[in-house]
Amino acid sequence: MSRRWLELSVRCPSVEESIPLLAEGLVDLGGRAAVEQDGWCVTHVSKPDDPEAFVRGVRNALVARTGFTDLEVRTRWQAHEDWAETWKRGLAPRRITDRLVVRPSWTDFEAGPEDLVIVLDPGMAFGTAEHGTTRGCLRLLDHAVTPGDRLLDVGAGSGILSVAAVLLGAAHVTAVESDELSAEALHENVHNNGVSDRVTPLVASADAEKLEAWGPVDGVVANLETGLLRPLTAGFRAAVRPGGWLLLSGVLDYECDGVREQTEQLGFTCREIDRDGEWRSLLFRPPFSG
Numbered sequence: 001m002s003r004r005w006l007e008l009s010v011r012c013p014s015v016e017e018s019i020p021l022l023a024e025g026l027v028d029l030g031g032r033a034a035v036e037q038d039g040w041c042v043t044h045v046s047k048p049d050d051p052e053a054f055v056r057g058v059r060n061a062l063v064a065r066t067g068f069t070d071l072e073v074r075t076r077w078q079a080h081e082d083w084a085e086t087w088k089r090g091l092a093p094r095r096i097t098d099r100l101v102v103r104p105s106w107t108d109f110e111a112g113p114e115d116l117v118i119v120l121d122p123g124m125a126f127g128t129a130e131h132g133t134t135r136g137c138l139r140l141l142d143h144a145v146t147p148g149d150r151l152l153d154v155g156a157g158s159g160i161l162s163v164a165a166v167l168l169g170a171a172h173v174t175a176v177e178s179d180e181l182s183a184e185a186l187h188e189n190v191h192n193n194g195v196s197d198r199v200t201p202l203v204a205s206a207d208a209e210k211l212e213a214w215g216p217v218d219g220v221v222a223n224l225e226t227g228l229l230r231p232l233t234a235g236f237r238a239a240v241r242p243g244g245w246l247l248l249s250g251v252l253d254y255e256c257d258g259v260r261e262q263t264e265q266l267g268f269t270c271r272e273i274d275r276d277g278e279w280r281s282l283l284f285r286p287p288f289s290g
Contacts, residue, residue: 005044007078012068025062027131096138116167119192120160133223133249136274136281137161140247144283145170149218152239154206159186161221166195174214178205208235215239223249237266249281256280
Protein backbone atom coordinates (compact mmCIF):
# COMPACT_ATOMS: atom_id res chain seq x y z
CA MET A 1 0.00 0.00 0.00
CA SER A 2 1.41 3.38 -1.05
CA ARG A 3 2.07 5.80 1.79
CA ARG A 4 2.54 8.78 -0.50
CA TRP A 5 0.14 10.26 -3.02
CA LEU A 6 0.64 12.41 -6.09
CA GLU A 7 -1.60 15.45 -5.85
CA LEU A 8 -2.81 16.69 -9.23
CA SER A 9 -4.29 20.16 -9.59
CA VAL A 10 -5.82 21.16 -12.93
CA ARG A 11 -7.61 24.26 -14.16
CA CYS A 12 -8.76 25.86 -17.40
CA PRO A 13 -8.73 29.65 -16.92
CA SER A 14 -10.48 30.37 -20.23
CA VAL A 15 -13.60 28.27 -19.58
CA GLU A 16 -16.14 29.06 -16.89
CA GLU A 17 -17.75 26.08 -15.15
CA SER A 18 -14.95 23.75 -16.27
CA ILE A 19 -14.55 22.11 -12.84
CA PRO A 20 -17.30 19.44 -13.19
CA LEU A 21 -15.86 18.09 -16.45
CA LEU A 22 -12.32 18.17 -15.10
CA ALA A 23 -13.40 16.44 -11.88
CA GLU A 24 -15.11 13.60 -13.72
CA GLY A 25 -12.14 13.22 -16.03
CA LEU A 26 -9.66 13.03 -13.15
CA VAL A 27 -11.74 10.41 -11.32
CA ASP A 28 -11.96 8.33 -14.50
CA LEU A 29 -8.18 8.55 -14.85
CA GLY A 30 -7.60 7.11 -11.38
CA GLY A 31 -8.18 10.00 -9.00
CA ARG A 32 -9.57 8.98 -5.62
CA ALA A 33 -11.87 11.99 -5.40
CA ALA A 34 -11.86 15.45 -6.94
CA VAL A 35 -12.73 18.75 -5.31
CA GLU A 36 -12.51 22.44 -6.18
CA GLN A 37 -9.93 24.52 -4.34
CA ASP A 38 -9.46 28.17 -5.27
CA GLY A 39 -10.41 27.57 -8.90
CA TRP A 40 -8.34 24.39 -9.26
CA CYS A 41 -9.72 20.86 -9.57
CA VAL A 42 -7.67 18.71 -7.19
CA THR A 43 -7.32 14.95 -6.89
CA HIS A 44 -4.84 12.36 -5.60
CA VAL A 45 -3.51 9.23 -7.27
CA SER A 46 -1.32 6.36 -6.13
CA LYS A 47 2.38 6.92 -6.77
CA PRO A 48 2.97 6.11 -10.47
CA ASP A 49 6.12 4.36 -11.66
CA ASP A 50 6.98 7.31 -13.93
CA PRO A 51 5.32 10.44 -12.49
CA GLU A 52 6.36 12.76 -15.34
CA ALA A 53 5.01 10.44 -18.02
CA PHE A 54 1.85 9.89 -15.99
CA VAL A 55 1.19 13.64 -15.69
CA ARG A 56 1.73 14.12 -19.43
CA GLY A 57 -0.73 11.31 -20.11
CA VAL A 58 -3.32 12.83 -17.78
CA ARG A 59 -3.04 16.21 -19.46
CA ASN A 60 -3.34 14.72 -22.95
CA ALA A 61 -6.34 12.62 -21.92
CA LEU A 62 -8.12 15.60 -20.34
CA VAL A 63 -7.52 17.74 -23.43
CA ALA A 64 -8.90 14.99 -25.67
CA ARG A 65 -11.90 14.46 -23.40
CA THR A 66 -12.87 18.06 -22.69
CA GLY A 67 -11.48 20.03 -25.62
CA PHE A 68 -9.83 22.42 -23.14
CA THR A 69 -6.47 23.07 -24.80
CA ASP A 70 -5.07 25.60 -22.31
CA LEU A 71 -5.10 23.36 -19.26
CA GLU A 72 -2.74 24.21 -16.43
CA VAL A 73 -1.44 21.29 -14.36
CA ARG A 74 0.56 21.38 -11.16
CA THR A 75 1.69 18.58 -8.87
CA ARG A 76 3.05 17.91 -5.42
CA TRP A 77 3.52 14.92 -3.15
CA GLN A 78 1.35 14.40 -0.10
CA ALA A 79 1.66 11.95 2.77
CA HIS A 80 -1.13 9.42 3.09
CA GLU A 81 -2.07 10.68 6.54
CA ASP A 82 -2.70 14.23 5.26
CA TRP A 83 -4.87 13.26 2.32
CA ALA A 84 -8.21 12.95 4.07
CA GLU A 85 -8.21 16.53 5.34
CA THR A 86 -7.36 17.96 1.92
CA TRP A 87 -10.28 16.72 -0.18
CA LYS A 88 -12.96 17.29 2.46
CA ARG A 89 -12.98 21.04 1.86
CA GLY A 90 -16.00 22.11 -0.12
CA LEU A 91 -18.04 18.91 0.24
CA ALA A 92 -21.49 19.41 1.75
CA PRO A 93 -24.73 17.46 2.19
CA ARG A 94 -26.39 16.78 -1.15
CA ARG A 95 -30.02 15.88 -1.80
CA ILE A 96 -30.27 13.31 -4.59
CA THR A 97 -33.99 12.44 -4.61
CA ASP A 98 -37.04 13.50 -2.62
CA ARG A 99 -35.92 11.14 0.13
CA LEU A 100 -32.24 10.26 -0.42
CA VAL A 101 -29.64 12.62 1.05
CA VAL A 102 -25.87 12.08 1.20
CA ARG A 103 -24.22 13.72 4.21
CA PRO A 104 -20.43 13.77 4.60
CA SER A 105 -19.70 12.54 8.10
CA TRP A 106 -18.04 15.79 9.16
CA THR A 107 -21.07 17.94 8.24
CA ASP A 108 -24.50 18.53 9.78
CA PHE A 109 -27.89 18.13 8.15
CA GLU A 110 -31.37 18.61 9.58
CA ALA A 111 -33.28 15.64 8.19
CA GLY A 112 -36.99 15.73 7.51
CA PRO A 113 -39.33 12.92 8.59
CA GLU A 114 -39.18 11.22 5.17
CA ASP A 115 -35.46 11.67 4.54
CA LEU A 116 -33.12 8.69 4.24
CA VAL A 117 -29.66 10.03 5.08
CA ILE A 118 -26.50 8.25 3.98
CA VAL A 119 -23.61 9.26 6.25
CA LEU A 120 -20.47 9.04 4.16
CA ASP A 121 -16.73 9.20 4.71
CA PRO A 122 -15.36 7.87 1.42
CA GLY A 123 -11.72 7.85 2.50
CA MET A 124 -9.71 6.74 -0.52
CA ALA A 125 -12.74 5.25 -2.30
CA PHE A 126 -14.79 6.36 -5.27
CA GLY A 127 -18.36 7.33 -4.40
CA THR A 128 -19.19 10.74 -2.91
CA ALA A 129 -22.34 11.72 -4.88
CA GLU A 130 -20.12 14.30 -6.60
CA HIS A 131 -19.97 12.16 -9.75
CA GLY A 132 -22.80 11.78 -12.24
CA THR A 133 -22.65 7.98 -12.23
CA THR A 134 -23.15 7.79 -8.47
CA ARG A 135 -26.05 10.22 -8.56
CA GLY A 136 -27.62 8.31 -11.45
CA CYS A 137 -27.39 5.03 -9.58
CA LEU A 138 -28.95 6.55 -6.48
CA ARG A 139 -31.86 7.97 -8.45
CA LEU A 140 -32.53 4.65 -10.19
CA LEU A 141 -32.14 2.66 -6.97
CA ASP A 142 -34.88 4.81 -5.49
CA HIS A 143 -37.17 3.35 -8.18
CA ALA A 144 -35.75 -0.16 -8.37
CA VAL A 145 -35.39 -1.44 -4.81
CA THR A 146 -38.33 -3.37 -3.40
CA PRO A 147 -38.42 -4.02 0.36
CA GLY A 148 -36.93 -7.42 1.04
CA ASP A 149 -34.66 -7.48 -2.02
CA ARG A 150 -31.34 -9.29 -1.87
CA LEU A 151 -28.81 -7.42 -3.99
CA LEU A 152 -25.28 -7.48 -5.37
CA ASP A 153 -23.24 -4.25 -5.58
CA VAL A 154 -20.26 -4.79 -7.90
CA GLY A 155 -17.48 -2.21 -7.61
CA ALA A 156 -18.96 -0.97 -4.35
CA GLY A 157 -16.29 1.67 -3.68
CA SER A 158 -17.24 3.71 -0.62
CA GLY A 159 -20.37 1.60 -0.12
CA ILE A 160 -22.72 4.49 -0.85
CA LEU A 161 -25.00 2.42 -3.10
CA SER A 162 -25.10 -0.55 -0.73
CA VAL A 163 -26.07 1.68 2.18
CA ALA A 164 -28.69 3.45 0.06
CA ALA A 165 -30.21 0.12 -1.00
CA VAL A 166 -30.61 -1.00 2.61
CA LEU A 167 -32.14 2.33 3.64
CA LEU A 168 -34.58 1.87 0.76
CA GLY A 169 -35.61 -1.52 2.17
CA ALA A 170 -33.21 -4.14 0.81
CA ALA A 171 -32.87 -7.10 3.14
CA HIS A 172 -29.25 -7.79 2.24
CA VAL A 173 -26.51 -6.51 -0.07
CA THR A 174 -23.26 -8.25 -0.96
CA ALA A 175 -20.84 -5.37 -1.63
CA VAL A 176 -17.94 -6.47 -3.84
CA GLU A 177 -14.81 -4.28 -4.03
CA SER A 178 -11.36 -5.29 -5.24
CA ASP A 179 -9.36 -2.28 -4.06
CA GLU A 180 -8.07 -2.62 -0.50
CA LEU A 181 -8.15 1.11 0.29
CA SER A 182 -11.71 1.36 -0.98
CA ALA A 183 -12.63 -1.71 1.04
CA GLU A 184 -11.47 0.08 4.21
CA ALA A 185 -13.88 2.93 3.51
CA LEU A 186 -16.61 0.44 2.59
CA HIS A 187 -16.36 -1.32 5.95
CA GLU A 188 -16.33 1.98 7.85
CA ASN A 189 -19.35 3.43 6.05
CA VAL A 190 -21.37 0.25 6.47
CA HIS A 191 -20.62 0.35 10.21
CA ASN A 192 -21.29 4.10 10.59
CA ASN A 193 -24.69 3.79 8.94
CA GLY A 194 -25.72 0.94 11.21
CA VAL A 195 -26.25 -1.57 8.39
CA SER A 196 -23.52 -4.10 9.15
CA ASP A 197 -26.15 -6.79 9.66
CA ARG A 198 -27.49 -6.26 6.13
CA VAL A 199 -24.38 -5.44 4.07
CA THR A 200 -21.62 -8.00 3.61
CA PRO A 201 -18.41 -6.44 2.23
CA LEU A 202 -16.40 -8.79 0.02
CA VAL A 203 -12.87 -7.96 -1.13
CA ALA A 204 -12.68 -9.66 -4.52
CA SER A 205 -12.45 -9.11 -8.25
CA ALA A 206 -15.55 -10.01 -10.22
CA ASP A 207 -15.71 -12.36 -13.18
CA ALA A 208 -18.59 -14.20 -14.82
CA GLU A 209 -18.09 -17.38 -12.79
CA LYS A 210 -17.92 -15.57 -9.45
CA LEU A 211 -20.94 -13.44 -10.26
CA GLU A 212 -23.05 -16.51 -10.90
CA ALA A 213 -21.82 -18.03 -7.63
CA TRP A 214 -22.76 -14.87 -5.70
CA GLY A 215 -26.34 -15.16 -6.97
CA PRO A 216 -29.16 -15.62 -7.23
CA VAL A 217 -30.14 -12.09 -6.22
CA ASP A 218 -33.12 -9.85 -6.90
CA GLY A 219 -30.99 -7.10 -8.39
CA VAL A 220 -27.46 -6.17 -9.38
CA VAL A 221 -26.00 -2.66 -9.41
CA ALA A 222 -22.62 -2.14 -11.08
CA ASN A 223 -21.10 1.32 -11.33
CA LEU A 224 -18.00 0.60 -13.39
CA GLU A 225 -16.55 2.04 -16.56
CA THR A 226 -17.90 0.51 -19.76
CA GLY A 227 -14.70 -1.37 -20.53
CA LEU A 228 -15.21 -3.33 -17.29
CA LEU A 229 -18.99 -3.65 -17.54
CA ARG A 230 -19.29 -5.26 -20.94
CA PRO A 231 -17.22 -8.42 -20.26
CA LEU A 232 -19.27 -8.99 -17.10
CA THR A 233 -22.74 -8.62 -18.61
CA ALA A 234 -23.38 -12.35 -19.01
CA GLY A 235 -22.24 -12.87 -15.42
CA PHE A 236 -24.68 -10.21 -14.22
CA ARG A 237 -27.44 -12.01 -16.08
CA ALA A 238 -26.51 -15.32 -14.44
CA ALA A 239 -26.56 -13.72 -10.98
CA VAL A 240 -30.04 -12.20 -11.32
CA ARG A 241 -32.98 -14.43 -10.50
CA PRO A 242 -35.87 -14.66 -12.99
CA GLY A 243 -37.83 -11.43 -12.72
CA GLY A 244 -34.93 -9.50 -11.19
CA TRP A 245 -33.36 -6.24 -12.33
CA LEU A 246 -29.96 -4.91 -13.39
CA LEU A 247 -28.61 -1.38 -12.98
CA LEU A 248 -25.51 -0.48 -15.00
CA SER A 249 -23.62 2.79 -14.75
CA GLY A 250 -20.29 4.34 -15.66
CA VAL A 251 -21.48 4.59 -19.27
CA LEU A 252 -20.72 7.63 -21.41
CA ASP A 253 -23.38 8.94 -23.77
CA TYR A 254 -21.70 7.61 -26.91
CA GLU A 255 -21.35 4.15 -25.30
CA CYS A 256 -24.97 3.93 -24.17
CA ASP A 257 -26.49 2.32 -27.27
CA GLY A 258 -23.87 -0.43 -27.34
CA VAL A 259 -24.33 -1.29 -23.67
CA ARG A 260 -28.09 -1.26 -24.05
CA GLU A 261 -28.03 -3.51 -27.10
CA GLN A 262 -25.63 -6.04 -25.54
CA THR A 263 -27.68 -6.26 -22.34
CA GLU A 264 -31.02 -6.56 -24.11
CA GLN A 265 -29.64 -9.48 -26.13
CA LEU A 266 -29.50 -11.37 -22.81
CA GLY A 267 -33.23 -11.04 -22.24
CA PHE A 268 -33.51 -7.72 -20.42
CA THR A 269 -35.44 -4.63 -21.44
CA CYS A 270 -34.09 -1.16 -20.70
CA ARG A 271 -36.85 0.54 -18.71
CA GLU A 272 -35.15 3.78 -17.67
CA ILE A 273 -32.05 5.80 -18.52
CA ASP A 274 -30.77 8.44 -16.11
CA ARG A 275 -28.84 11.25 -17.79
CA ASP A 276 -26.38 13.30 -15.77
CA GLY A 277 -24.13 15.43 -17.96
CA GLU A 278 -22.30 13.05 -20.29
CA TRP A 279 -23.00 10.04 -18.05
CA ARG A 280 -25.73 7.45 -18.47
CA SER A 281 -27.10 4.96 -15.93
CA LEU A 282 -29.42 2.24 -17.25
CA LEU A 283 -32.06 0.23 -15.41
CA PHE A 284 -32.96 -3.11 -17.00
CA ARG A 285 -35.81 -5.47 -16.16
CA PRO A 286 -37.11 -8.62 -17.83
CA PRO A 287 -39.68 -8.05 -20.60
CA PHE A 288 -43.22 -7.44 -19.32
CA SER A 289 -42.08 -7.15 -15.68
CA GLY A 290 -43.57 -4.53 -13.41
